[in-house]
Amino acid sequence: AIKEEVVAEMRHIINQANIDCRTCGLADTLSDEQLLKALEIMARHAARGLCNSRLIATHYARGNEANITTAPDKKVLHQAKNLSAKLASTKRQMQRLEGIDQLGAQYQGDDPSMQAVGAIFNSRCISEVIERQTDEDDWSIVKGRQPSKAKLTVRTLVNEEAAPRCPTCDTPMLSIGSQVQTCKNIIEELGQLVEEVNSQVNLYVCPVCSEVKAVYPEQSPRAVIPNQSLSQEVIVEMQNLLVNGIPANRAEKIFLEPMALGSDTYSRTRLDWARYYARPLVNAIIAGCADNDVLICDETTYDCLQSQGRGVSQAPEQTSSQSYVLALSNPMSADKRMATYRYVNSRSADSIGDEIQALALNPKVLVTDGYGAYPSLLKKRWPQMKQQSCLIHFRREVIEALNLPDLAKQTKVLDEKELRKLKQKWFEDSSPALKMLAVVDALASIYHEQEKIDPCDLTAVEQLRRDRIAPLMRHIDTIMLSMVEEYTEQSKDRYSKKNVSPYCKPVVYYMNLRDQLRYFLNDARVPCDTNLIERSIRPLTLIRKNNNFMQSIEGLKATCDTFTLFETARINGISNPVRWLLDYGQALHDYCFDRAWTEAYREGKSDDKKIMRWDMKKLAEGFNYDPWLPWNWHRAN
Numbered sequence: 001a002i003k004e005e006v007v008a009e010m011r012h013i014i015n016q017a018n019i020d021c022r023t024c025g026l027a028d029t030l031s032d033e034q035l036l037k038a039l040e041i042m043a044r045h046a047a048r049g050l051c052n053s054r055l056i057a058t059h060y061a062r063g064n065e066a067n068i069t070t071a072p073d074k075k076v077l078h079q080a081k082n083l084s085a086k087l088a089s090t091k092r093q094m095q096r097l098e099g100i101d102q103l104g105a106q107y108q109g110d111d112p113s114m115q116a117v118g119a120i121f122n123s124r125c126i127s128e129v130i131e132r133q134t135d136e137d138d139w140s141i142v143k144g145r146q147p148s149k150a151k152l153t154v155r156t157l158v159n160e161e162a163a164p165r166c167p168t169c170d171t172p173m174l175s176i177g178s179q180v181q182t183c184k185n186i187i188e189e190l191g192q193l194v195e196e197v198n199s200q201v202n203l204y205v206c207p208v209c210s211e212v213k214a215v216y217p218e219q220s221p222r223a224v225i226p227n228q229s230l231s232q233e234v235i236v237e238m239q240n241l242l243v244n245g246i247p248a249n250r251a252e253k254i255f256l257e258p259m260a261l262g263s264d265t266y267s268r269t270r271l272d273w274a275r276y277y278a279r280p281l282v283n284a285i286i287a288g289c290a291d292n293d294v295l296i297c298d299e300t301t302y303d304c305l306q307s308q309g310r311g312v313s314q315a316p317e318q319t320s321s322q323s324y325v326l327a328l329s330n331p332m333s334a335d336k337r338m339a340t341y342r343y344v345n346s347r348s349a350d351s352i353g354d355e356i357q358a359l360a361l362n363p364k365v366l367v368t369d370g371y372g373a374y375p376s377l378l379k380k381r382w383p384q385m386k387q388q389s390c391l392i393h394f395r396r397e398v399i400e401a402l403n404l405p406d407l408a409k410q411t412k413v414l415d416e417k418e419l420r421k422l423k424q425k426w427f428e429d430s431s432p433a434l435k436m437l438a439v440v441d442a443l444a445s446i447y448h449e450q451e452k453i454d455p456c457d458l459t460a461v462e463q464l465r466r467d468r469i470a471p472l473m474r475h476i477d478t479i480m481l482s483m484v485e486e487y488t489e490q491s492k493d494r495y496s497k498k499n500v501s502p503y504c505k506p507v508v509y510y511m512n513l514r515d516q517l518r519y520f521l522n523d524a525r526v527p528c529d530t531n532l533i534e535r536s537i538r539p540l541t542l543i544r545k546n547n548n549f550m551q552s553i554e555g556l557k558a559t560c561d562t563f564t565l566f567e568t569a570r571i572n573g574i575s576n577p578v579r580w581l582l583d584y585g586q587a588l589h590d591y592c593f594d595r596a597w598t599e600a601y602r603e604g605k606s607d608d609k610k611i612m613r614w615d616m617k618k619l620a621e622g623f624n625y626d627p628w629l630p631w632n633w634h635r636a637n
Contacts, residue, residue, distance in 0.1 A: 113482030114430055116475035117438040120445070194258050197221055197231075203597060203607050212597040214590065222589040224277070225614050226596075229261070230269045232277075232585040238270070240578050242559070243539055243566040247547035267555070274558035276616040277585050282340065282564050284625035286359050289338045292330040294525050295356075295363035296533045299324045299347055299371075300541060303549035304556045307345050313552040320345045325540060325560060326355055329533045329571075331367075332455045333525050336631050339536040339567040341560035343553060349377040357381075365526050369393045370513060389516040390529040395443045397506040402436045432486075432503045435479045439506075442472045446528070455527075462524040470521050477518070480510045536567050572630040580637075584628040592619035 165172055199220040204213045216222075221231035234256070241251040252266055302325045305311030309319040324347050329339040342359075344351045352373060367388045368374040378385050426434040449468050453460045487504040488495045488511060495511040497504035510517065520528040540563055550556040569577035596611055596619055605611070626632060 111430055111482075113435060113479050114427060116478040117427075117435055120438045120442045120472065120475050194234075194255070205601060210598070210602050212594055212601050214593050214597060216590075222586050224269050224273045224585075224589075225616055226589075226593060227610065227612070227614070228269060228272070229265065232273065232582060232589070235270055235273045236578050236581045236585070238266070239562045239566070239581075242543060243563055245539070245542045245546055247543065249547075271554060271558055272616075273585075274561050276620065277581075277588060278558070278561040278565055280620065280623075281584065281625060281628060282561050285338050285564070285568055285629060286340055286361070288629055288631075289330055289334070289336050290360055290362065292334050292336075292361075293364040294331050294334070294367065294523075294527075295361060295365070296329045296331065296367040296527065296530055297326065297352075297356075297374075298369060298530050298533045298537060299326045299344070299352070300537050300544075301325075302343075302540070302544055302556060304343070304551075304553055305549055306552045307556075311551050316345075316553070318345065322346070323556070324351075325537075325556075326352060327533050327537050327540075328356070328359075328361070329536055331525055331527050332532065333458055333461075336629075337568065337571045338564075339533070339571055340564045341540060341567075343557050343560055347371075347373065349373040349380065353377045353381050365519070365523065367527055367530055369530055370509060375513075375516070386519050387516045388519045388526050388528070389513040391443060391446070391517060392529045392531065394506070394509060394513070394517055395440065397509045398436050398439050398443075401502040401506045402433065402440065430482070432483060432501075435483065436503065436506070439476050439479055442476050446472055450528075458524040465521050465524065473518055473521060477514070480507055480514075483507045484511060536571075539563060539567065569630050572634050574630055574634050580628075580630070580633055583633075587628065588620060588623055591623050592616055595619045 163172055163174070197220070199217050201217075201220075202215045204215065205211070206213075221233050224230065224232055224235060238248065238251055238255070241255075242248060248266070248270070256266055301322055304323040306313040306315060307320055307323040309315040324344050326342045326344045327339065328342070330337060340359075342355050344355050363385065365386045365388060366374065366378065367390070369390045370393045374387060378387055425431075446469050449464060453464055455461060483503065484495075484507060487498055487501055487507045489498045490496075495508045497508055520526040543559075550559065565581065566577050569580055574580050592614070596614060600611055601607075627636070
């Protein structure tokens with residue numbers, strides 16, 4: 001019933017989108033049956049996010065068509081038809097807008113803003129920007145079959161069973177060869193992954209100074225606090241699962257249920273590990289980065305029932321309706337990298353400022369998004385500190401105001417002659433849409449140029465920003481200044497929207513943060529956006545989605561410490577953070593154990609008695625954290 005309609009639509013799609021049939025594995029001349037088959041293929045591709053002929057060709061070239069086994073239903077066919085038509089329409093409109101860059105290069109008027117538009121278009125064609133953003137971004141989605149990077153122990157099983165007898169006639173069967181099947185396997189059942197270990201710890205004493213030294217058997221696990229039932233291996237592996245998106249309650253049910261622990265054994269031991277092991281190391285990492293001049297910060301929500309006056313934990317004196325995690329990082333060019341997460345009870349300027357001050361960080365430049373608390377924080381507490389606002393957040397405002405789908409609709413109804421007149425009129429009338437297109441193009445050019453160099457090569461960064469990026473930022477500034485009178489109102493040193501035009505918001509945003517958006521041009525160490533910290537926040541938002549809230553403030557702080565250690569390990573090049581934390585934990589545990597027994601021996605305690613009370617905080621005094629700082633440990637290992 002739908003065959004004729006589908007065939008007609010498929011021919012229309014192929015003709016309008018200029019799809020090269022050869023790249024899709026199809027013949028130049030298509031029959032009706034082939035067209036139906038092609039539309040089915042496109043429907044499956046649409047479900048996989050393959051939206052253009054280049055991705056389809058790549059999909060086929062890598063053998064992925066073998067995954068397609070079932071026919072799509074009518075709903076999927078309809079979605080594919082709409083998606084393909086939208087793709088074809090977008091391509092047509094982008095092709096019809098070609099020539100704007102040439103008009104810009106040829107502009108001879110006196111309007112400085114339109115001269116800036118022309119200079120931007122002259123440096124890089126807008127159609128290339130759009131094509132690059134649609135094709136290259138989508139290209140990264142389809143990776144095809146990749147070789148395995150896992151380095152596993154390989155075990156070969158040889159079949160020594162005797163030849164079977166035929167199940168039909170009971171005749172002994174003859175061998176005709178063998179097949180090798182390879183698969184990755186769990187060595188033991190989950191319930192057998194845990195064990196109880198009894199370690200004989202020998203104590204030795206120095207006859208001169210009476211200092212005691214404990215010697216553990218090789219590969220002996222260490223408890224978080226001596227006499228506790230859970231080893232550090234269990235706690236650290238559970239933290240590894242946490243940072244990879246598996247909430248503690250789910251991981252505990254899968255892996256710790258065979259241990260038959262008490263209801264709160266794991267949670268109490270985890271808090272002890274965070275208090276005596278994770279937090280001191282986090283503090284040492286932050287202290288090691290205190291001399292960094294550039295600090296990148298952002299914040300994200302994380303519900304904590306105790307801070308909101310709910311849940312089973314006692315409410316604090318000051319509750320808040322929403323709690324947050326403040327994320328702080330230094331730039332890629334820093335010798336010692338860190339990414340730390342801190343609990344804050346609100347998003348106010350005072351809360352953020354108190355936390356940064358408590359960490360004894362003294363940056364000269366703060367890199368932030370457009371949140372209004374940061375300018376007021378700097379003005380109130382650190383008037384000498386500079387601020388760099390994120391260019392990506394500014395670009396978002398510009399793109400939302402531009403509304404590209406509406407722009408395509410306006411040009412869709414015009415014939416070629418009318419479209420040429422429209423392009424010319426945009427320049428003659430200093431069209432705001434054209435100016436915003438130029439700003440988007442300039443920002444894309446900035447990031448395109450930055451991709452060509454190593455961000456840690458400060459000399460190359462400085463030269464690039466001086467020669468290529470600074471002129472583009474001046475063009476953006478000229479364009480935005482030309483729109484101030486029409487779209488903004490000024491009261492003292494702040495700008496506000498003058499009317500309901502969608503262009504008001506990006507112009508107001510730019511003018512209120514004009515100097516902050518351009519500070520990175522003065523210092524090669526300062527990034528132009530907050531992408532680094534946004535990337536570091538992503539694992540935390542993943543666990544927040546899987547675990548909607550934390551019961552206690554202490555539990556949320558422990559989670560922040562965990563993410564700090566794992567993320568800091570990642571950005572410092574440590575490929576096995578579990579090994580790093582276990583090595584560090586063993587060293588700190590043995591240090592505290594030796595100190596406790598030295599004191600006990602000098603007080604006359606017998607070695608066949610156990611020490612029942614362990615003041616781990618006091619015992620850890622004097623421990624040298626320097627070898628365990630991630631940059632030092634990575635270099636040594």
